Amino acid sequence: MEESFDFVIVGASPAGTVLANRLTEEGRFKVLLLEAGKYANNSGFTQFPRFFALHPYSDYGWGYTSVKQSTACLGTAKKSCKYYSGKGVGGNSLIQPPLYSRGHPENFNCIARTVRDASWNYKDLLKYFKKLEKLTRVAEKAPIDSEVHGYSGLIHTQNRIPGGYFLTNTFVEGSVELGYPINDYNGPNPVGASIEQLYINNGRRQDMGSVFVTPYRNRANLKVLIESYVTKIEINPYSRVAQSVIYTRSGVRYRARASKEIILSAGSIGSPRTLMLSGIGPRRHLEKVGIDVIQDLEVGSGLKDYAVAGALIFSTNVTRPVDYYKDWVQDYLKGEGDLTGVSRAQAIGFYPLKSCNKLIPTVRLMSDITLPSSGVQKYMDFTTENTKASWGTNKNAVVFELGLLNPKSSGTIRLKNSNPFEYPLINPRFLSDAHNKDIDMLYEGIKLVFRLKDTLAYKKIQLTYNGAPLPACTKHTFLSKSYWYCFLRQVTLAGGFPTGTCPIGVNREKGAVVDSKLRVIGISRLRVADESVFPRPLYGTASIQATVVGEKLADDLKRQY
Numbered sequence: 001m002e003e004s005f006d007f008v009i010v011g012a013s014p015a016g017t018v019l020a021n022r023l024t025e026e027g028r029f030k031v032l033l034l035e036a037g038k039y040a041n042n043s044g045f046t047q048f049p050r051f052f053a054l055h056p057y058s059d060y061g062w063g064y065t066s067v068k069q070s071t072a073c074l075g076t077a078k079k080s081c082k083y084y085s086g087k088g089v090g091g092n093s094l095i096q097p098p099l100y101s102r103g104h105p106e107n108f109n110c111i112a113r114t115v116r117d118a119s120w121n122y123k124d125l126l127k128y129f130k131k132l133e134k135l136t137r138v139a140e141k142a143p144i145d146s147e148v149h150g151y152s153g154l155i156h157t158q159n160r161i162p163g164g165y166f167l168t169n170t171f172v173e174g175s176v177e178l179g180y181p182i183n184d185y186n187g188p189n190p191v192g193a194s195i196e197q198l199y200i201n202n203g204r205r206q207d208m209g210s211v212f213v214t215p216y217r218n219r220a221n222l223k224v225l226i227e228s229y230v231t232k233i234e235i236n237p238y239s240r241v242a243q244s245v246i247y248t249r250s251g252v253r254y255r256a257r258a259s260k261e262i263i264l265s266a267g268s269i270g271s272p273r274t275l276m277l278s279g280i281g282p283r284r285h286l287e288k289v290g291i292d293v294i295q296d297l298e299v300g301s302g303l304k305d306y307a308v309a310g311a312l313i314f315s316t317n318v319t320r321p322v323d324y325y326k327d328w329v330q331d332y333l334k335g336e337g338d339l340t341g342v343s344r345a346q347a348i349g350f351y352p353l354k355s356c357n358k359l360i361p362t363v364r365l366m367s368d369i370t371l372p373s374s375g376v377q378k379y380m381d382f383t384t385e386n387t388k389a390s391w392g393t394n395k396n397a398v399v400f401e402l403g404l405l406n407p408k409s410s411g412t413i414r415l416k417n418s419n420p421f422e423y424p425l426i427n428p429r430f431l432s433d434a435h436n437k438d439i440d441m442l443y444e445g446i447k448l449v450f451r452l453k454d455t456l457a458y459k460k461i462q463l464t465y466n467g468a469p470l471p472a473c474t475k476h477t478f479l480s481k482s483y484w485y486c487f488l489r490q491v492t493l494a495g496g497f498p499t500g501t502c503p504i505g506v507n508r509e510k511g512a513v514v515d516s517k518l519r520v521i522g523i524s525r526l527r528v529a530d531e532s533v534f535p536r537p538l539y540g541t542a543s544i545q546a547t548v549v550g551e552k553l554a555d556d557l558k559r560q561y
């Protein structure tokens, strides 16, 4: 069966959802959006911000795991990293915590310089960030730079403090004691501590599918097909024009033609996978798996993701308030309380450790107060021995999550074989850079956490490190530098911001896959618009960055056609 459209969008990622919306708003174009997963369950499950750790294990997650690792994720049973990846209308925004963080302006400016296209400068992109946002609530003491926010967009954001207010203050005050400012991290200079900004509306998570697609899916010129998995883009090997996509739905194979363009928005894992299945990828790899090469490009060769160390656990004298589900639910129905936040310490810090530019952060820190639970163990995926050792004798514990913002290590996405239904081989190779810069930086982050613990602010809640040596690290003197290096290789995991698998650039010999207009190099009428086009993480949380990519491309396409 075959149907024809102006644009076919593959994947309802954050970028795919906004593209589908904007391209159909004027009625000029007929658009097909194909998504492998389903719509969000808006009766509740995907809307609880606090339950984000459960979502990857639901029907809304692909359930990817990396290949066996030798430099990080070693504290897991299979020595591999869980690669949480959303499946459904909204992509990852269905399963992630709803943190709203745009990234560092300089990272966008760097892209603009690399591709010699000023439209990627942050000051040009700011109009899209503002257009998308509707900032609806600001906590009393929250630092907000009103100039940079939007107030009438479709994505509701809030800057607020549900539950655990004193812990938020503890984090911010401790950080100030160490000499860092309090800042709106979505402003021009994110360095310092801040109160988290979240994509939530009345306590409910905002996923991009529910914002941009679900309310508009009955538009006459928009066709959204869920549970429709794209196996290939058909490209004429002589003219090198992308013509149609092949997808399967309920076991039946279909073809959809695009008279104008096909846009891949299948995410940092899905987009390289689909390109390679369609004959666009590294020649040697495609030949090895038996796929005819149409265009030799370094697809999937530059995977870069935040590495996150999540097992820095300290005991505290704070007894966790007794939780009754009834109270939680009652608060939630009013748009308040613990279920509406990501953690009990709604604070986040960006720090320029070892950075020659004090305005450029190198690590990100967040914290929470929690109890040891099977849920936490499942999310982290550590073995029981490692979980026990890192929790030590703690009951109520303050947990710090330390993220490496500018990883030097890089990995790959490759096909296992030519079967489009096989999962790809994900090899992130965290902490594998030749000069150990990544692990050195995370070690600096651990030192920062211990400095924070010793501030007057934190002394009030008496943090003590009660962890026991991890089984794999017992030959190192406990808490020595070599111990922490061993520890980091065990507990460092994937942060969930994969980029660089279809990177933007000017030179395909240097790894570029798309040009500054997001066109796949050497192929006509095929673009990629999602997180995969960023050569490296941009220091923010990625949904909004990917949404801006979609918003920008929608503008470009409307101008062009």
Ligand SMILES: Cc1cc2nc3c(=O)[nH]c(=O)nc-3n(C[C@H](O)[C@H](O)[C@H](O)COP(=O)(O)OP(=O)(O)OC[C@H]3O[C@@H](n4cnc5c(N)ncnc54)[C@H](O)[C@@H]3O)c2cc1C
Pocket: 010, 011, 012, 013, 014, 015, 034, 035, 036, 037, 083, 084, 085, 086, 087, 088, 089, 090, 091, 092, 093, 095, 096, 097, 098, 099, 100, 101, 228, 229, 230, 231, 265, 266, 267, 268, 269, 270, 271, 274, 495, 496, 497, 498, 529, 530, 531, 532, 541, 542, 543, 544, 546
């Ligand atoms: C654990 C975790 C925590 C995170 N925390 C945050 C946070 O707090 N804030 C934030 O902003 N971001 C966060 N992110 C990142 C953010 O969710 C993603 O980076 C963002 O959604 C952009 O992803 P993407 O462009 O790679 O597309 P994705 O979101 O991965 O979307 C790709 C979509 O395409 C579909 N698809 C793939 N292949 C096909 C195919 N062949 N046919 C049809 N459909 C297909 C998929 O099902 C999916 O729906 C987090 C991510 C993770 C995993």
